[in-house]
Amino acid sequence: MTDVYSPTTAPNPKSSWFIVPSANLDTVRCGVKVMEVLLSFVAFILEEVVSSCVSCSALYFFEFVSCTAFLFTLLLLILLSTTLQNRVGITCWPRLDFLYTAAIALLFFISSIIFSTNSNTPMEKSAVAFGFLATAMFIFDLVLFVKNSGFPFKKDGTPESSNGAPVMADTQPETERLNTSN
Template sequence: MAEEVYGSTTAPNPKSSWIRGPSEPLEKVRCGVKGCQVLLSFVAFVLEEAVHSCVRCSALYFFEFVSCSSFLFTLLLLVLLYSFLRDRVGVTCWPKVDFGYSSVVFLFFLTSSIVFVSSSNTALERSAAAFGFLASLAFLVDVVLFWKSSGFPFLKDGKPTPSNGGVAADGAPETAKLNEPE
């Protein structure tokens, strides 16, 4: 009986996929750039870990921290942005998180690579720093692509917010009178 009543009006839920792939072409490019960021920061970290002795170890440790944390956090961000977990985390400002994270990591990676290459003595250290520079370039490319496609995410629609007594955001004058006679 229940099958006759509900059978024609209900449809089974389609299986949801774990991965929500990028839909737009530029989003696919940015997903690829994020994959390159993960790969390059991982290679920089592995090459840095292969260094056995150092002259200025503080530069090595700083580069190690930046390369390892950028690898792990970029991988986490990649998983969150392109999976169903994006909706379950509860973050509503993903563009701000993505843009801010990529900008900050670019600056840290560039700084750590410059400091590390200035104190490097071996070819292994120089190659780790080279991958650090390549990773920082990938983060810069991601920031530029994001900015070109979506603008600066910390501004609200690129329009200035109206102040008290200022012009409305859409530029149209107010048409309703305050004290209209009835």
């Protein structure tokens, strides 16, 4: 009896909660974001294993950046790859994604440099190495973002209207003069 229904029954693709590729995240960048999460997590774990530190402020800064990168990148990945992005109420996902990725890349780079100057043990050096790998992955994500979507803050070159209506770029200005006779 199931043979009768199988040719006409099709799965509903809109009922899926995982929506990659989507307008905000393609398949390649999804994989890059997964790598960012993993590299940040490994850097954080390696830093946590360090038992003693020469300069603890560098260690704590690296810890903060790697933990923040791990948790917030995981959150961003979950939001961008599921239907939750429609329920959050954020409409500027490309700008948020770009700014977040750029900020974390910069912070990871700075914290890795600071921590590398104060690292003596193999565990600290391993954490720094994963910090630089994570930095490279965040920068690669930015390059892919700009290559695929363009710079999110760039104007498209069309003039903006002062009253909210779009300006027609191909219309010619009026050349006919008004009749000035009384």
